[in-house]
Amino acid sequence: MKSTYRALYIFAISLAAALAAILLGAVVLEILGKDPLAVYKVILTEPLKDLFGLTEISVRMVPLILVALGIAISFRSGILNIGAEGQIQMGVIAAAAAAIYLPPLPKIVILPLVLVAGALAGAIWASIAGWLKAKLNVSELLSTVMLNYIAAQLYGFLLRGPMIDPAELQVGSGTPQSVRLPKAAWIDRIIPGMRLHYGFVIAIVLAILVYVFLWRTKWGYALRAAGAGPKAARYGGIKVETCLIAAMALAGAFAGLAGAIEVTGLHRRAIEGISSGYGFSGIVVALFGGLHPAGIVPSAFFFGLLLIGADMTQRIMSVPANMVLVLQGAVILSIIAAKMLIADQYLFERFARMLEKRGRKAAGGKTKAGAGKAGAAKVDRRREQP
Amino acid sequence: MNNEPIHSLAVEGITKRFPGILACDSISLDVGEHEILAIVGENGAGKTTLMNILMGLYQPDEGKILINGREVHFRTPVDAYATGIGMVHQHFMLVPNLTVAENVLLGMREFQKFLWQDMEGVRKRIREISERYNLPVQPDAYIWQLSVGEQQRVELVKTLCLGARFLILDEPTSALTPQETDDLIALLKRMSSDLSIIFISHKLAEVTALSDRIAILRQGKVVYRGTTSGQSVSNLASLMTGHEVVLPCNECTGGSGETILEIRNLKVRSDRGFFALDGLSLSLQKGEILGLAGVSGNGQRELADALAGLRKVESGSILFRKKELANKSPRSIIEAGIGYIPEDRNEEGIVPPFNVRDNLILKDFRSKHFCKGPFFRFDETRQNAEELQKRFDIRCASLNVAAGSLSGGNIQKVILARELARKPEVLIAVYPTRGLDMGAEEFIHERLLELRSQGTAILLISEELDELLNLSDRIAVIFKGKILATMPTRETSKKKLGLLMAGISGEGAA
Ligand SMILES: Nc1ncnc2c1ncn2[C@@H]1O[C@H](COP(=O)(O)OP(=O)(O)OP(=O)(O)O)[C@@H](O)[C@H]1O
Ligand SMILES: [Mg+2]
Numbered sequence: 001m002k003s004t005y006r007a008l009y010i011f012a013i014s015l016a017a018a019l020a021a022i023l024l025g026a027v028v029l030e031i032l033g034k035d036p037l038a039v040y041k042v043i044l045t046e047p048l049k050d051l052f053g054l055t056e057i058s059v060r061m062v063p064l065i066l067v068a069l070g071i072a073i074s075f076r077s078g079i080l081n082i083g084a085e086g087q088i089q090m091g092v093i094a095a096a097a098a099a100i101y102l103p104p105l106p107k108i109v110i111l112p113l114v115l116v117a118g119a120l121a122g123a124i125w126a127s128i129a130g131w132l133k134a135k136l137n138v139s140e141l142l143s144t145v146m147l148n149y150i151a152a153q154l155y156g157f158l159l160r161g162p163m164i165d166p167a168e169l170q171v172g173s174g175t176p177q178s179v180r181l182p183k184a185a186w187i188d189r190i191i192p193g194m195r196l197h198y199g200f201v202i203a204i205v206l207a208i209l210v211y212v213f214l215w216r217t218k219w220g221y222a223l224r225a226a227g228a229g230p231k232a233a234r235y236g237g238i239k240v241e242t243c244l245i246a247a248m249a250l251a252g253a254f255a256g257l258a259g260a261i262e263v264t265g266l267h268r269r270a271i272e273g274i275s276s277g278y279g280f281s282g283i284v285v286a287l288f289g290g291l292h293p294a295g296i297v298p299s300a301f302f303f304g305l306l307l308i309g310a311d312m313t314q315r316i317m318s319v320p321a322n323m324v325l326v327l328q329g330a331v332i333l334s335i336i337a338a339k340m341l342i343a344d345q346y347l348f349e350r351f352a353r354m355l356e357k358r359g360r361k362a363a364g365g366k367t368k369a370g371a372g373k374a375g376a377a378k379v380d381r382r383r384e385q386p
Numbered sequence: 387m388n389n390e391p392i393h394s395l396a397v398e399g400i401t402k403r404f405p406g407i408l409a410c411d412s413i414s415l416d417v418g419e420h421e422i423l424a425i426v427g428e429n430g431a432g433k434t435t436l437m438n439i440l441m442g443l444y445q446p447d448e449g450k451i452l453i454n455g456r457e458v459h460f461r462t463p464v465d466a467y468a469t470g471i472g473m474v475h476q477h478f479m480l481v482p483n484l485t486v487a488e489n490v491l492l493g494m495r496e497f498q499k500f501l502w503q504d505m506e507g508v509r510k511r512i513r514e515i516s517e518r519y520n521l522p523v524q525p526d527a528y529i530w531q532l533s534v535g536e537q538q539r540v541e542l543v544k545t546l547c548l549g550a551r552f553l554i555l556d557e558p559t560s561a562l563t564p565q566e567t568d569d570l571i572a573l574l575k576r577m578s579s580d581l582s583i584i585f586i587s588h589k590l591a592e593v594t595a596l597s598d599r600i601a602i603l604r605q606g607k608v609v610y611r612g613t614t615s616g617q618s619v620s621n622l623a624s625l626m627t628g629h630e631v632v633l634p635c636n637e638c639t640g641g642s643g644e645t646i647l648e649i650r651n652l653k654v655r656s657d658r659g660f661f662a663l664d665g666l667s668l669s670l671q672k673g674e675i676l677g678l679a680g681v682s683g684n685g686q687r688e689l690a691d692a693l694a695g696l697r698k699v700e701s702g703s704i705l706f707r708k709k710e711l712a713n714k715s716p717r718s719i720i721e722a723g724i725g726y727i728p729e730d731r732n733e734e735g736i737v738p739p740f741n742v743r744d745n746l747i748l749k750d751f752r753s754k755h756f757c758k759g760p761f762f763r764f765d766e767t768r769q770n771a772e773e774l775q776k777r778f779d780i781r782c783a784s785l786n787v788a789a790g791s792l793s794g795g796n797i798q799k800v801i802l803a804r805e806l807a808r809k810p811e812v813l814i815a816v817y818p819t820r821g822l823d824m825g826a827e828e829f830i831h832e833r834l835l836e837l838r839s840q841g842t843a844i845l846l847i848s849e850e851l852d853e854l855l856n857l858s859d860r861i862a863v864i865f866k867g868k869i870l871a872t873m874p875t876r877e878t879s880k881k882k883l884g885l886l887m888a889g890i891s892g893e894g895a896a
Binding site for chain 1: 445447461694696715716717719720721726728730733734735736737738739740744748749751752757760761762
């Protein structure tokens with residue numbers, strides 16, 4: 001009985017949060033002089049109308065899922081990785097370098113090597129922060145952000161100097177990008193004419209593997225214990241410091257792999273701005289998905305939809321695509337608020353009591369239950385903060 | 387109604403359900419002015435839940451709370467405090483990274499002015515209270531530096547600072563030394579002249595010494611209500627458990643003579659940096675229970691931590707079967723066959739968000755028995771949990787609930803079940819029966835004696851002299867990080883131990 005209340009409660013809060021986010025966005029749109037309803041309609045329905053929209057959403061989902069999986073592992077292990085952006089860039093560089101500088105080899109050999117190179121680079125980059133945390137107790141928030149800056153500079157330097165496409169220098173346009181990767185290092189497209197590539201399959205398979213890893217293996221147990229109760233974990237013989245470094249390395253590996261897949265599956269050369277904020281959006285996707293693969297995949301779909309929808313509104317309704325950032329911000333805020341409310345025992349108790357009373361009344365005669373649950377939760381929330 | 391005195395507090399028909407469990411089943415109770423009501427009952431009987439409802443932490447499913455005959459609704463503990471009801475929780479509610487004064491400040495609105503905190507005012511208030519009631523605390527010590535007993539005192543001071551006129555104390559004595567307990571009982575007796583008190587305890591001697599009236603809970607129901615006078619401890623025990631409780635006694639045949647653990651000249655630092663163990667030596671024989679008596683804070687925690695590999699050993703050695711264990715990793719110590727029941731059961735003994743099943747394999751989750759390659763064998767872990775639940779009578783709605791949601795005594799049973807079932811060669815048991823009801827205590831004592839007869843060496847760290855005298859083959863007394871004396875249990879007495887624990891040794895104690 002209580003658990004159904006719990007589910008209802010979470011649903012009501014989530015609904016209220018979503019409404020709040022939409023409302024916030026609507027205010028901004030109103031200021032811009034656009035019709036919020038029409039814009040939302042475009043954002044939420046236009047991309048779903050044809051195969052192109054759907055495949056483009058899936059294309060965005062790949063890095064979002066991969067980054068979010070890594071974030072989920074690190075957060076669950078008690079270390080907050082916000083350096084995925086830099087880890088993606090390191091992954092791109094390593095993957096591109098491997099593809100360009102390795103001798104010509106058959107695809108079956110080179111492609112895995114390239115992807116592993118990307119994952120490894122991300123892992124090493126992230127482990128620096130993990131190591132600093134474990135050995136010197138340096139806050140990972142600080143170190144990962146700093147490492148982001150370094151990675152960004154390094155990335156820019158390499159694309160402008162050592163790795164720049166010689167053709168760019170000849171022509172003199174000097175666009176910072178590498179040469180095209182050899183065909184053997186490409187991830188194939190799934191549907192002819194669409195950009196969707198097999199990286200999508202990799203991402204989904206990895207989502208399942210991460211679930212198995214975290215909840216079905218002893219390694220996952222150790223990591224989760226280190227995150228959920230470090231003192232007890234140490235007592236139980238788990239090396240918490242090692243877990244922190246391992247979790248960070250895994251998170252970095254996922255981000256690095258995301259970079260490697262972007263470069264081999266989509267752009268096929270290292271270009272500027274390739275990470276396009278996935279490192280940060282991935283955090284939101286992970287939190288929105290409850291730090292669980294089963295939540296991360298749909299949540300990545302939702303954010304992919306927002307991204308594509310924003311592109312389309314820009315084209316169709318000339319609303320700046322940056323609007324999507326505003327929406328993202330609104331969504332983040334409402335998620336945080338919703339999370340706090342969901343964790344709020346008092347509020348839940350009151351909600352359950354209210355439903356129960358209604359249920360009893362309903363059983364007694366007139367039925368009125370079910371109506372306006374979200375609204376009621378919102379009223380409660382206001383009363384909660386005097 | 388802010389400063390209205392509380393003449394009476396009553397609950398009527400309080401019912402509270404948790405998933406799969408009826409924690410309180412239509413409970414009615416009342417407490418009058420200046421009265422002390424004791425609530426006793428088995429682990430998981432619903433005592434804490436009822437008190438949490440009184441404090442507005444939980445909402446009852448049914449029933450109401452009446453103060454001075456008027457119905458009240460507490461939505462949060464803030465409401466309860468505003469009415470003058472304060473509670474010292476069974477699990478401490480202190481922020482470890484803050485100082486004592488800062489913790490007190492958290493609940494005190496009047497000392498928090500816009501962007502400015504009147505720390506001096508708080509300190510003054512703390513000093514006032516601690517002097518008035520003779521409860522020494524250091525306002526500027528960090529909580530993480532304090533022993534459990536000291537934290538308990540801070541909780542009490544905090545509650546009093548917040549202006550509580552109706553005190554709820556949930557197992558306040560379970561972490562205190564016998565001396566502290568006596569002081570607290572005397573203090574509460576004095577305080578009852580201007581306060582009303584609800585007092586929860588598993589120690590029936592305290593209950594009979596302190597309370598005016600008694601209520602006994604069993605499985606969420608009030609099964610007995612009456613005045614204290616005329617009730618004996620054994621009478622209460624049988625009312626509570628439904629059978630007569632006889633704590634088992636060690637027959638004192640002594641160990642096997644074969645030394646299994648030898649501690650030499652151990653030096654270990656406390657959290658605060660001084661030497662908590664200052665050249666401690668001790669040896670443990672196979673098949674014996676060595677009781678370690680001492681007032682808490684004399685190095686017990688550090689000794690246990692060092693033996694478990696959780697604290698750095700500065701010098702000295704720990705020889706287990708002639709092999710050095712000092713500064714080995716906790717894992718290698720566990721694998722060598724050393725078990726450890728820690729003092730801090732809520733944070734150290736269990737991973738609170740993990741379910742009971744997962745907590746029961748905390749030390750064995752890598753073993754071949756529970757894992758096939760890296761993958762868990764879920765059938766095995768479930769079977770293990772079901773078996774231990776039955777054997778140790780762990781009461782919980784299901785094995786899949788978070789261990790942190792169990793009642794205090796049942797958390798302790800989870801830890802005991804895990805540690806005892808591993809059949810360690812050496813078991814370090816720190817306050818193993820703290821927070822357990824009489825029936826469970828009897829059961830655990832039996833298990834400890836059984837392990838002993840199977841050859842396990844047990845280092846029993848306790849402040850309960852009765853427990854030590856009942857179970858130990860030998861008793862050592864720890865004082866200021868050193869062993870003052872070690873003697874066979876039959877050659878000692880409560881009085882002698884009491885003197886030694888106070889640091890009076892040699893001729894004076896003879
Ligand atoms: N938040 C919760 N969620 C689920 N079950 C709970 C929760 N709190 C308590 N319970 C369950 O309610 C029952 C009563 O617990 P309670 O803590 O009131 O017992 P208690 O009488 O204080 O026991 P103890 O002497 O061990 O402290 C237990 O079975 C416990 O598992
Ligand atoms: Mg309790």
